[in-house]
Amino acid sequence: MPDTGPGRDWTDPACPVARTVDLVGDRWSLLIVRDAMDGPASFTELRQGLGIARNILSDRLRRLVEHGVLSTSPSGKRHVYELTAAGKDLFTAIVALRQWGERHAFADGEPRSHLLDAEGRPVVELRPHGQDGTPLTADTTRVQKSGRDR
Amino acid sequence: MPDTGPGRDWTDPACPVARTVDLVGDRWSLLIVRDAMDGPASFTELRQGLGIARNILSDRLRRLVEHGVLSTSPSGKRHVYELTAAGKDLFTAIVALRQWGERHAFADGEPRSHLLDAEGRPVVELRPHGQDGTPLTADTTRVQKSGRDR
């Protein structure tokens, strides 16, 4: 596990939301990961697809590799960036953000892209559930602090 | 719907992921929303809970209100910030980020908070599904561009 121990200073060390935001919660990282979901990508492919400045892309790729979200060919050669298992696992979070955007960030009739399954049908909307299958909201859940510290 | 039409310039206008990131994808916004999930909160409560600078909090609250994520008392009085329906709907996305963080951003044994349902059981892990119930990944889905433009 890369760089999760002490030494790094988290916005809120015990909160998994804050840690995730610390790692990928900037203007570009999640979009890089989104594009990498389509398969391994080169520096220039990512740069052109995103319209990101070279130095920023360079920095973000380094960070994402350091944090175990992307991997890249061993060294020195023509690099190709590819999602690790942890990176691929961001799929769910990206889908959640996408679905929120679809519901709340488009005016009626504005053109948008759609996420479809292999048969061309839209992906079902994500919803948190309890273990008995009941849908959950913020009102029906609570955050239990870390155990040791309270 | 606040501020989604032309006039605003999006990182990637047709992509719901990019729009969501444009609206709440900075270092603080999602954490403000996370804290607001516990119920209406005042400026100072949020500030103390997050350790955010006053001017930045002020700016983020203004943005979140403008974008319809938070609401606040009509004007001039002691403000209380409260999630709108769109804000509450970010619950799913925050849970997805939380669960990714739990899986990938903690070393073994590091203390962390947990999200529990009303009976104190952990929330089930989110997973995208197709309409026939099959689990989906990036490899078994595709993004269809906006229709009009290709």
Added chain:
DNA sequence: TCCATTCGGTTTCAAAATGAAACCATTGAA
């Protein structure tokens, strides 16, 4: 073989965002 081009960056520098601290106008309680 030479030359041009592409790739994957780094460096430089200006502009924008962030954050700490000071300041200020209301509110409400003593």
Added chain:
DNA sequence: TTCAATGGTTTCATTTTGAAACCGAATGGA
């Protein structure tokens, strides 16, 4: 009526971002 707390805004230094120029190592074509 004074005093402290709230909910900010302003100021200014530091950090981050981004555009552009630069650079060395591979390709690739004549």
